Amino acid sequence: MNSTARRQFLKAGTSLAVLGALPRAVQAAMAPTDKYDLLIRNANVLDPSQGLTGRRDIGIRYGQIETIAPTIAAERGARVMDVGGKLVTPGLIDLHCHSYPYGSAIGIPADELVPYQCTTTVVSAGDAGANNFAAFRRFIVPASRTRQYAFVHIGVAGLAGFPVPELYNIDYAQPEAAARVVAENADIVLGVKVRMSENVIARNGTEPLKRSIKACEMSGVPAKVMCHIGGVADRALMAQILDLLRPGDILTHCFSGAPNLAGDGTNIVQDGKLLPAALAAKKRGVIFDIGHGGGSFDYTIAEAAIAQGCTPDTISSDIHVFSGNTPGMPYLPWVMSKLIGLGFSLPEVVAMVTTAPARVIARMPKHGTLQLGAPADLSILEVVDGPVEFVDTRDNKRTGKMHLRPVGAVVAGVAFGRPYQSPFVVR
Ligand SMILES: [Zn+2]
CATH class of the missing domain: 2.30.40.10 (Urease, subunit C, domain 1)
Structure with a gap:
């Protein structure tokens, strides 16, 4: 075709x-x-x-x-x-989740998350790559009552090799293979996932992201990149990453404060200042997604970014078998509660887990609503009214x-x- x-x-x-x-x-x-x-x-x-x-x-x-x-x-x-x-x-939608048990090393069965998350739709964020996507489609999605969508990983094995970094060897990033999965599974695949932190890609620079964008373009369908950030190799690289993202692409872990391998803060807020490239990305329609996880939500980054114009668009958990055991408790209702604590209203926060991710998914009429x-x-x-204490992933408490x-x-x-x-x- x-x-x-x-x-x-x-x-x-x-x-x-x-x-x-x-x-x-x-x-x-x-x-x-x-x-x-x-x-x-x-x-x-x-x-x-x-x-x-x-x-x-x-x-x-x-x-x-x-x-x-x-x-x-x-x-x-x-x-x-x-x-x-x-x-x-409306049923909560978790745009960044790890819901490919048995196939990825970090996945949890989506239905097992319901008592902790109340999620009715989850998006598998790059658990599967081109080599193991078929098993996700054939055995996981139909066996799950929770609705599932996915970003296919630019690395052919997805997160099956976790904790071994998937893109230290750039040869794992195969745009043609990812493009084929996107095109052949466009009913449930939203685009391509790439992890750009230094502990995943070493010194491969912007190349993994460029290959991910190329895969989306090659697919011939409207596909988005979900780009994970964290401690990237150097300060300049973060601006280069932000500049490459297209309107509609998703920046996940947007408020990460994780340092790079040398211990430098190379995130969207550096020395307390929001990068102009981050604000420009926000203005042209890049989706800022929380993706809290076990290491990717820092109050000091969030507070500075929000004050300087980068509010989040979507709230997601990045829940998986490791993050689910961490003190930040990145289960979706708890992460929503943290955003309420940062000053967003309950309706705003509910929109960030219903209408906003439904717009990103765009596969089902009236998804994310209770309309007739x-x-x-x-x-x-x-x-639950009453005082509560939250902790982020860097031991900051609020x-x-x-x-x-x-x-x-x-x-x-x-x-x-x-x-x-x-x-x-x-x-
Ligand atoms: Zn993740």
């Missing part, structure tokens, strides 16, 4: 997906006494996509949001979940006035846990 044909094919695919939502037809067929498959009652709804806040009941049928109303009688639900005034948001006809993905959280506690999640109208349904049918 040439690139024009591929673009037309993708366009057709998109419109089919829109038809597949069928919101109005389903609603018209629902008689006043018909039951919702799942009725969520006493929800404190917060949906930034439509400015919706307040106490609502939510009727779900055929895997979609059917009705949101001040009250819906309990008898209307085949199954009823009373959430007792807890916060209900949207896929019935919801997260249930408890707003206090907050509240935090979010994960309670549960519903994917495509089916709850994780109770109430169960028979037969246990999931998408």
Whole structure:
């Protein structure tokens, strides 16, 4: 398929997906006494996509949001979940996650993260490279109730060789192989992942990023680079990396304060000053993504960057088998709580894990919303008021006035846990 044909094919695919939502037809067929498959009652709804806040009941049928109303009688639900005034948001989307167990050395099964994260969609950030992507597609994605997307790693083995740095040998970075995976899996692959810190690429400079951009361009589909930063080889390299990123590309670990191998701070804030190249990247539409992880969120960088104009666009966890055991506790609701502590409002923070990453993914109509006809993905959280202490990945501590506690999640109208349904049918 040439690139024009591929673009037309993708366009057709998109419109089919829109038809597949069928919101109005389903609603018209629902008689006043018909039951919702799942009725969520006493929800404190917060949906930034439509400015919706307040106490609502939510009727779900055929895997979609059917009705949101001040009250819906309990008898209307085949199954009823009373959430007792807890916060209900569109299903949380984790744009930087490691969800390829058995294939990458650091992955966790996405569904195992639900009790800690309430995530209904996760994006595997370069766990798979061209050589092991097929197993992710064939065995991991269909076996997961959590919706999954991916960035394919520019290195052919992805993160299977962790902790051995994947690009000390630049020959592992194969643009043709990555481009083929992007093109052949454009329904779930968003683009190409590259890790640019010195402890991953040694002295290979901008070459790994250039090969990643080339792979995106060669694919013939609209593909984005997710570029990991941290301690890069020297101060000038950070500006060079930022200058290469295109509008829509994602800068992950944007507030990393990790030093390079010589111990120098080579991040987007150097000596307290935001790099002009970072502000320029932000202004031309590069997505600034948190990617907290076990070593990539530094309050001193975040506070300086935010004060000087680089606010985050998306909040992500970078959760994996190592970061999940660190004191920074980079589980998504906890990272959201840290951003609230930095002064962002609850609606702003919820938007950074719903509408904003859904725009980056751009694969499913009404993803990241609770609009009528949207896929019935919801997260249930408890707003816990009271003093709390947070720690970043460099032992800087900050206090907050509240935090979010994960309670549960519903994917495509089916709850994780109770109430169960028979037969246990999931998408
Ligand atoms: Zn990561």
